Amino acid sequence: MKLSFVALLLIVTVALAQEPAVKQTGVLRLRVKVKADDSLPLRGLARKRFFLIPGTLEQNRALVNAIEQQQLTTRDCYYKQHGASAELINWLKDGDCESVYCRSIEKDFVSGPKVVPEFASAFAVGQKEYRDDETALQWLTTNLNPDLRDGFYKDRQRALETLLKQGGLGMIQSVMTDRNGSAYFTDLGPGTYIISNVIPTELGQTLATWNCEVQVKYVATETPYTISNRKDKNVKCVAVEKPKPACD
């Protein structure tokens, strides 16, 4: 009895003396470099969202196949199908914007030679509603047709949800690249992951898809994991490119 009490006391003492386990996590530094066409230099792919999916390519075969086979409407086709004017499509293209929120809508685009008809109509509604030109301009997007305002973004979100809400997928992280094409995935457990853009990225006349298998260790990796749509000695994974489909 006495012996077991002493043993128990010893176990408790040793357990209490242990330092609390420090949660070790890995970091993955992603760098995305692309060429929209061969006459241009490689540059960082700015402002694109990438996903980190736990497991190997084989374990996620169904998802990878679904990503590769999805039929998506390109940006220009989406806006054409929803009746956007050529001026609006050009305004979006000029800034490489996917929605009207990406750059401020200046006065030049509500009247005069550079007018975008959709902006002019929304501005006119705002003028009546707010009785103030400045507010009508600043709040212009609140009077735009929802399909043209954020319909493209919502369309993409629905496609993402359909793909990523399949059963059996683990905890998925996502980050957006900065203007140099860099991004970090943090707080990662060790193991194998897939880096994917899930929704193909429009690069000039092609659609690029990455599904790259990567190993993550407990130590922070300071060497970036570089992916591209062109082969290079530093590139760890090359995109699968397909020509952009024609608009229906």
Added chain:
Amino acid sequence: MLPSRNQSQLVTKTIVTIFIFLICVHSRSSAADYSKFSHSTQKHRAACNTCHKITFPDITDYPSHDACVSCHRPQFFRGAKPPICSVCHSKTSPRDEARYAFRKPPTQLQFAVEFPHDKHQDAIALLRFAHPPQNYNNCTICHASRSATFKAAPTDHSSCFNCHWKSQEPVAANCNGCHKLASAPYVPAESTRKSAKFVHEGGGEKKQHVAECTTCHINITKSSSLRGLKPDVPITACTECHNKVGAREDLNKELLAIDKNRSFTCVYCHAEKVGSLDPPASHYLIAERPPLKRKDIK
């Protein structure tokens, strides 16, 4: 032995006195304090527009008298200085209309704001230096410079209503879309420098620190809520410029200084308290050296 009649009377009197005392204390402590307003009170949990009339252009203000009088008529007209008036007014007098600046006390918040940075990063927040003539939307729409050190967070609705006035949910009338009642009133933590001495507007004459925010704040684009959001900045954000062999080697120099003197405090980047700790492994990794503890340096 039975207690005497006097003893019984004494016990009864004592119990009655204690009972009366407890009733007095209880009634006093449970009396409502009308000088304090809480959104947590059951009857204050009605639809927001019961009291807050959404008026153009903003609604960060106290509701009108009707909002209070509709339920609190007796408290509203009690005495010369009704305590309920002090919720909004600086002087509790019917002849003085002066009000506290909204909100009172200025820092105490009853609601927490839900803000998904990830969605906003997807829809806005571009910064394309390659196209300087175009005015791209970016983080500065909401986060202007508060000082050279910190950026300001939005304090009113103006930066939200540009897009969320109507149609784009959560719209102006849907207060609960962004504002969630906190479990208790709280004072938001004031930003202070604990570790790095970084200055946003710095970076020499060329102000090279003025870069795209997400290059350094690496977790913003994946955060769907403000909860647990930290200003995560990896050391590589600094050493891309501050530790280039043949150019600036600010990190290498300080690690070498620790090699020579284990009490050396790293002050180039860090506040003194943090600079005297062991450099983390990430710093040695950048310098391509195995991590060291100060105590192991002879």
